[in-house]
Amino acid sequence: MLTEPGHARAGLYHQLAIVSNRLPVTLTEEDSGEWKVTAGAGGLVTALYPILRKNRGLWIGWPGVTTDGNLDELLAATSSELGFELKSLQLTSKEFKDYYLGFSNEILWPLLHGFPSRCNFDPSYWATYQSVNRKFARIVAANTATDDFVWVQDYHLILVAEALRKTGIERGIGFFLHTPFPSLDTCIRLPWHSQILRGLLQYDLVGFQTIRDRNNFLHCVKTLLKGLNFDARKRTSTVTIEGREVEVGVFPISIDYNEFASEAADEKVTKHVNLLKQALSNRKVILGVERLDYSKGIPERLKAFRNALSRFPDLIGNVTYIQIVVPSRAEIPEYRNVKSEIQQLVSEINGKYTQPGWVPVHYMFRSLKRSELLAYYQAADIALITPLIDGMNLVAKEYCAANISGKGVLILSRFAGTAYQLGKYSLLVNPYDIEGVADAIYRAYTMDEDERRLRMLRLRKSIKNNDIFWWANAFLTASAKTSSPS
Numbered sequence: 001m002l003t004e005p006g007h008a009r010a011g012l013y014h015q016l017a018i019v020s021n022r023l024p025v026t027l028t029e030e031d032s033g034e035w036k037v038t039a040g041a042g043g044l045v046t047a048l049y050p051i052l053r054k055n056r057g058l059w060i061g062w063p064g065v066t067t068d069g070n071l072d073e074l075l076a077a078t079s080s081e082l083g084f085e086l087k088s089l090q091l092t093s094k095e096f097k098d099y100y101l102g103f104s105n106e107i108l109w110p111l112l113h114g115f116p117s118r119c120n121f122d123p124s125y126w127a128t129y130q131s132v133n134r135k136f137a138r139i140v141a142a143n144t145a146t147d148d149f150v151w152v153q154d155y156h157l158i159l160v161a162e163a164l165r166k167t168g169i170e171r172g173i174g175f176f177l178h179t180p181f182p183s184l185d186t187c188i189r190l191p192w193h194s195q196i197l198r199g200l201l202q203y204d205l206v207g208f209q210t211i212r213d214r215n216n217f218l219h220c221v222k223t224l225l226k227g228l229n230f231d232a233r234k235r236t237s238t239v240t241i242e243g244r245e246v247e248v249g250v251f252p253i254s255i256d257y258n259e260f261a262s263e264a265a266d267e268k269v270t271k272h273v274n275l276l277k278q279a280l281s282n283r284k285v286i287l288g289v290e291r292l293d294y295s296k297g298i299p300e301r302l303k304a305f306r307n308a309l310s311r312f313p314d315l316i317g318n319v320t321y322i323q324i325v326v327p328s329r330a331e332i333p334e335y336r337n338v339k340s341e342i343q344q345l346v347s348e349i350n351g352k353y354t355q356p357g358w359v360p361v362h363y364m365f366r367s368l369k370r371s372e373l374l375a376y377y378q379a380a381d382i383a384l385i386t387p388l389i390d391g392m393n394l395v396a397k398e399y400c401a402a403n404i405s406g407k408g409v410l411i412l413s414r415f416a417g418t419a420y421q422l423g424k425y426s427l428l429v430n431p432y433d434i435e436g437v438a439d440a441i442y443r444a445y446t447m448d449e450d451e452r453r454l455r456m457l458r459l460r461k462s463i464k465n466n467d468i469f470w471w472a473n474a475f476l477t478a479s480a481k482t483s484s485p486s
Contacts, residue, residue, distance in 0.1 A: 015148040016057040016476075018048055019140060021100070021156040023061035023086055025078060027071070035071065037078045044153070047256070047468040051476070053083035058148075060139050063088045066096055089139050091132065098128035100156070101331055107190070108155045110334075112179045113295045113389050116189045118334055126192055130159060137163035144171060149479060152203070154178045159195075161202035174205040174479045178253065179391040180417065181213040187220045197221050201228075201241050205482045207251040207475055209391045209417040214250050236478060247482040251475045252421060253392050257464045260401035264374045272375035280379075281357070284445060286321040287380035289373070289395050290387075292328040292365075294338045297388040297413065297431040302345040302361070304386075304437035309353055309360065311435075312442045317355060319445060321384075322362045322376065339365070377402035382409045382444045385416065386431040392417040396426075400459040407452045409444040410459060411437070421466065425458040 024040040039045075051057060063071055075086045091099070102125035110118035137160050140150055150173040152160050161173050187193050197220060200206055208214040218237060221228060229240040236249035263269065276285075286305070290296040305321050325342065329335045346363045353360045368376070377383075383399040393416040400410060400422070410426035412419055419428060427440045 014145060015055055016048075016051055017140065017144045017148055017150045018052070018057070018059045018061075018153065019136060019150060019157060019160060020044075020059070020061045020153040021104070023063050023075075023088060024059055025063070025075075025086065027063050027065050027074075029065075035065075035074055037074055039078070039082060044253075044468075047472040049082070049084075050469075051472065055084075057084045058087060058143060059084065060087045060089070060136065060143065062091050066091060066093050085143075087139060087143050089135055095128055095132050098122075098125050099132040101329070103129035104156045105329060105332060106334075108158075109179070110294075111186060111190055112155060112177075112182055114180070114182050114186050115294065116186050118294065119189075121191055123191075133157055133159035134163045136160050137167070137169075140164060140171070141167065141169045146170065148172070149174070149476075151176070151475070151479070159199040162199045165202055172479065173203050174207065174475065174482075175200065175203040176207040176251065176253075176475060177213070177391070178209070180210075180389055181208060181216045181220075183216050184220050184223055187216075188224065193220070194224060197225055198241075201225075201239060201246050203246060205236075205247045205249065205475070205479050207249055207478075209250070209252050210420050211250055212420075213391075213417075214248055218248065236482075245482070247478065249478055251471055251478075252417065252466070253394070253471050254463065254466055254468045255394050255397045255401060256469070257397075257401045257460075257467045260374070260398055261404060261460075261464075263370065264378055264402035264404050266371070266374075269371055269374045269378065272371065273378045276375060276379040280320050283317075283358075284319045284381040285379050286319055286382045286384050286441065287376055287399070288321070288323045288384045288386075289326075289376070289399075290324070291326045292335055292339055294334060295388055295390065297386045298323065298325065299338070299341045299345055300388070300431050300434065301384055301386050301437065302342065302349065304431075304434045305361070305384075305441065306345070306349050306352075307434050308438035308441045309349070311438060312445075315442065315445060316353060316360075317358045319360075320358075320362060321360060322364070322380070324364045324366075324368065324373075324376065326367050327365060373398075374402050378405065380408060382411060382441065384411050384437075384441070386411065386413040386429060386437060387416050388413070388431055390416040390418075394418075396422060397463050400456065400463055403456055403460070406456045406460070407449060408456055409447055409452055410455075411440045411444055421462055422459055425455040425462075 024045040026038045028036050030036055071088055075088055079086045106120040136157055150171045152175045231238040236247045239246045309315055346361050349361050350359055377399050385396045387393055396412055396418045412426040412428055413431045414428045429437045429440045
């Protein structure tokens with residue numbers, strides 16, 4: 001739980017205000033036309049709820065719908081239940097298209113993940129991105145005080161601090177980037193790279209997932225911006241710009257380990273695991289779980305599985321690969337193309353290798369309830385987590401936390417942020433190396449139980465000691481040292 005660091009931060013600041021693209025709730029319209037609000041349950045939400053409740057904090061974000069209706073009364077009732085305030089702002093259909101689908105997800109997302117060729121550098125997107133960030137900044141200014149701390153989340157809202165400062169509003173303000181940060185060669189391709197870099201330097205504290213991401217950022221600002229001073233002698237690096245110091249640090253995000261471990265032991269989950277095992281004839285299960293995205297390396301992983309079947313015949317009939325893909329961003333053509341490629345590969349593999357009573361790949365394109373997901377985690381003898389690049393990849397941590405049998409094997413991309421923490425006791429692979437991943441699949445399949453248990457024990461211990469509450473405490477403690485209210 002959040003203990004002393006959270007208390008120390010609360011003593012310095014009157015209120016914590018979280019600012020993210022989305023509120024931590026889901027709104028759905030009922031058949032009657034009424035709106036229903038459901039509290040979110042993600043890792044970020046779980047970590048920040050205790051702090052926000054303790055200090056009657058604030059969460060600012062878009063409610064996820066472009067309705068013109070007044071949602072204030074509905075959100076006020078939810079705020080009362082949660083124990084902290086929800087403050088929404090509305091986006092028009094054009095703003096959603098150009099700011100969210102456009103600049104955020106057709107420019108920044110591919111660029112930050114190192115895929116500049118997938119970017120659509122439409123100038124109109126940039127104009128809307130700036131205006132929406134200013135809109136968020138106005139909501140922050142109207143709902144926070146000088147002695148509050150504002151914590152902005154992720155790439156959608158890089159320019160919020162700059163927008164605040166331009167209006168003369170001073171707040172203690174930090175930023176955390178959940179994605180990777182690209183190399184200089186990729187960053188410089190963004191037509192607005194200097195504006196984005198300077199926007200990040202308007203925060204008091206900027207947090208990255210890995211040392212690689214922080215170093216990429218520092219290299220970019222050193223090379224592309226002038227008039228800056230640097231001090232990297234401390235745990236965090238200090239950048240001095242226009243007489244103001246900005247701290248740049250590494251804060252790898254995590255999960256609520258205890259929650260995943262305890263829910264995985266639930267009787268209903270256990271029954272579901274047993275049913276899955278029976279349905280799969282107790283074959284060894286290989287599991288992949290991802291949101292639909294070209295950065296996740298799903299086609300490459302399917303090719304590696306196909307390669308393993310062709311080179312290691314004893315896998316045939318003895319393993320089942322379950323690939324769960326959660327729908328995402330269907331409005332963007334790149335995502336539809338990836339979905340089609342995945343479907344084609346699944347069809348080809350099953351068409352070639354299926355035997356009576358055995359289908360090699362079970363493919364699901366849908367979201368799962370938490371209890372279902374936990375059952376699949378437990379049923380899986382091998383987790384195949386091989387993104388081409390990832391800021392962190394919490395699925396790898398969730399799999400280990402839910403693996404209460406202690407016998408699972410984690411095959412992990414060396415380009416996932418979590419490889420910095422979990423690489424020693426997982427099987428690290430290069431997702432572009434089809435034969436190398438296939439070899440890792442076979443090694444995991446043939447690994448003896450003692451080695452499986454030792455590796456998983458170490459993985460689970462590391463995640464438990466560095467959970468989501470550790471992450472929140474680390475960032476907020478650093479913020480208390482780097483920014484002081486006026």
